[in-house]
Structures are given as C-alpha cells and as structure tokens.
Amino acid sequence: MKELRIFCPATIANVACGFDVLGLCLDHIGDEMVVRKTGSGQVTISRIEGQDLPLEAANNVAGVSAMALLKALGSKQGFDMEIHKKIKPGSGIGSSAASAAGAVFAINRLLGEPFTLNELIPFAMEGEKLASGALHADNVAPALLGGFSLVRSYDPLDVIRLHTPGQLYATIIHPQIEVKTADARSVLKHSVPLKKAIAQWGNVGGLVSGLYTEDYDLIGRSLHDGIVEPLRSLLIPRFDQVKQASAEAGALGSGISGSGPSIFALSKGEHTAKKVAEAMTQVYADSGVAFDVHVSGISHEGVRPTMSGTP
Numbered sequence: 001m002k003e004l005r006i007f008c009p010a011t012i013a014n015v016a017c018g019f020d021v022l023g024l025c026l027d028h029i030g031d032e033m034v035v036r037k038t039g040s041g042q043v044t045i046s047r048i049e050g051q052d053l054p055l056e057a058a059n060n061v062a063g064v065s066a067m068a069l070l071k072a073l074g075s076k077q078g079f080d081m082e083i084h085k086k087i088k089p090g091s092g093i094g095s096s097a098a099s100a101a102g103a104v105f106a107i108n109r110l111l112g113e114p115f116t117l118n119e120l121i122p123f124a125m126e127g128e129k130l131a132s133g134a135l136h137a138d139n140v141a142p143a144l145l146g147g148f149s150l151v152r153s154y155d156p157l158d159v160i161r162l163h164t165p166g167q168l169y170a171t172i173i174h175p176q177i178e179v180k181t182a183d184a185r186s187v188l189k190h191s192v193p194l195k196k197a198i199a200q201w202g203n204v205g206g207l208v209s210g211l212y213t214e215d216y217d218l219i220g221r222s223l224h225d226g227i228v229e230p231l232r233s234l235l236i237p238r239f240d241q242v243k244q245a246s247a248e249a250g251a252l253g254s255g256i257s258g259s260g261p262s263i264f265a266l267s268k269g270e271h272t273a274k275k276v277a278e279a280m281t282q283v284y285a286d287s288g289v290a291f292d293v294h295v296s297g298i299s300h301e302g303v304r305p306t307m308s309g310t311p
C-alpha cells in the first residue's frame with residue numbers, strides 16, 4: 001500500500017479529575033489526513049485545509065511525530081501528508097493530538113505495522129511537546145487506542161485502555177476563543193495541598209471503577225476537579241453557568257475539556273446528552289461569543305482508515 005486516508009478523532013483529556021492521566025475518544029468529530037509514501041527520503045506536508053498551520057514538517061505536530069517514528073526505526077522512507085483540519089487548534093478537544101496520532105498511525109500502517117498502537121504513543125507525544133511544551137499523553141493515547149485511556153505512569157510510560165460503558169455520551173460546547181495548552185498550563189500551581197490530592201485520587205479511582213462496573217451514578221460522583229478547574233475556569237466565559245445548566249438538564253457531571261476553552265459534560269444516553277446540548281446553547285445564546293455544540297458517543301476505535309490507497 002502506498003497511500004492511506006484516515007479519520008483522526010477529537011479527544012477529551014483530563015475528564016475532570018484526571019489531569020494529564022485520563023482521556024477519551026469522541027466518535028465522529030475529527031480531522032482527515034491522507035498520507036503517502038514518496039521517494040524524497042523526507043517528511044513533507046503538501047497541503048493543510050481548514051486552518052492556517054505550518055507546512056514545514058519540523059513546525060507541525062504531524063511532521064515532528066512522523067520524524068520521531070522514522071528515527072526510531074532508522075528508516076529513510078519519505079512520506080507526504082495532507083491534513084484536512086476540522087478541529088480548531090487551541091479548542092481543548094485535541095486538535096494537535098489528532099494530527100500527531102494520525103501521522104504515526106498512517107506511517108506505521110504503510111510500513112507494515114512495525115509498532116503496536118501502544119508503542120506509537122511516545123512518538124505522538126513528541127508532537128504534543130511541540131504544541132504545548134509538555135510531553136502529555138492524555139489526548140494522543142485515546143486518539144490512537146479509542147475508548148478511555150489511563151496513563152498510569154509517564155516514567156516508564158504505561159498506558160492502559162479502560163472499559164467504556166455503552167450508554168455514555170459526551171456533550172461539548174466550544175466557545176470560539178483560542179486557549180493554547182501552553183498558556184493554560186502556565187496558570188497551574190506546582191504543588192497541591194494534601195487534602196485536595198486525597199479528594200482528587202479518590203475521584204480518579206471512583207471514575208475508573210464506575211467505568212468498569214457501568215455505574216453511571218458513580219461516574220457522575222467522580223467527575224470533580226478541585227485542583228486544575230478552579231484556576232483554568234477563569235479563562236472560560238460563563239463556565240459556572242454551563243456546569244449548572246448541564247447538571248439541571250441531567251448530565252452526570254462536567255468540566256473543562258483538555259486545557260479548554262471547550263467544556264464537556266457526560267450523560268447516560270443520547271437523549272439526555274442532547275438536552276444538555278440545548279441547555280449549554282441557552283447559556284451561550286446571548287453571550288456575544290460564537291460557539292459550537294456537539295453531542296458524541298465514545299468511540300471504541302481511535303484513528304482509523306476511511307479508504308485504502310492504491311496498492
């Protein structure tokens with residue numbers, strides 16, 4: 001195979017209590033990429049549609065991730081990428097991760113899969129480092145593996161794919177303001193009072209348990225973030241109102257999606273998730289801030305081919 005067209009899904013990182021360790025994969029929101037082998041011996045990006053992003057491979061997360069993979073293999077094979085961007089950079093739903101994960105998935109597939117999906121995560125993290133200065137895996141892991149991911153450890157990297165309950169739906173409101181991950185990380189404190197840490201790791205354990213037992217009330221009780229949300233929510237217009245309206249509409253819980261400005265809520269069932277979407281819309285209707293609202297299931301699959309290229 002010389003060419004692969006893929007869907008690169010959006011993701012929600014942190015999922016409230018799991019800063020840098022939890023993430024989930026959305027099912028139909030995402031970019032497309034076309035990746036093809038070339039004889040140039042280099043990684044190139046010939047086209048980016050939908051957003052104004054760098055075409056130089058060294059300045060684009062897709063290029064950096066691709067080069068990290070090829071360097072690990074010692075491969076001199078050239079690749080060219082086209083990126084059809086639907087997820088806005090700085091949205092909080094893993095725009096950079098979609099490109100990083102897409103690049104390494106496609107190149108790995110075109111090279112006959114020398115790496116497992118889990119083994120691709122560190123290469124995609126190099127792209128995230130370019131975007132935000134931080135080697136976080138909580139967007140690229142679910143973008144590659146699908147479902148929910150837990151980064152149990154960064155050193156050594158140990159990523160676990162978690163069970164996803166079938167009736168879990170996400171609602172996302174994306175206010176059209178850009179919050180760069182690097183900026184949203186710079187507002188964080190580097191030490192956490194023990195009392196807050198206790199509450200947070202209790203909630204991470206509760207959320208993981210709730211996912212496995214499909215206990216939706218427990219999932220809802222666990223969707224709290226007492227560490228990051230109080231600092232970052234100040235960057236997001238009407239954050240508290242969106243949370244309150246989501247709860248009143250029946251959401252299990254809500255929080256900042258990734259580093260924001262998107263806000264997510266999880267609900268049991270699509271019907272409730274749609275009611276939450278209406279409630280979020282009402283909060284933002286007269287805000288003067290343009291916004292999009294999405295309802296999505298949790299995808300069991302991450303990056304995936306949409307059409308095989310020519311053999």
Ligand SMILES: Nc1ncnc2c1ncn2[C@@H]1O[C@H](COP(=O)(O)OP(=O)(O)OP(=O)(O)O)[C@@H](O)[C@H]1O
Pocket residue numbers: 013053054059060061062083088089090091092093094095096097099100130131132139179180181182257258259260
């Ligand atoms: N292919 C790419 N797709 C998206 N952003 C890219 C890409 N290549 C480079 N970037 C840069 O990465 C930055 C966006 O990444 P950032 O992590 O801030 O946003 P995000 O991925 O939408 O957020 P989050 O990780 O919170 O979901 C921008 O500075 C953008 O120029």
Ligand SMILES: N[C@@H](CCO)C(=O)O
Pocket residue numbers: 013014019020021092094136138139181184185257258259
């Ligand atoms: N865990 C990262 C995710 C960025 O999407 C952060 O919150 O900074």
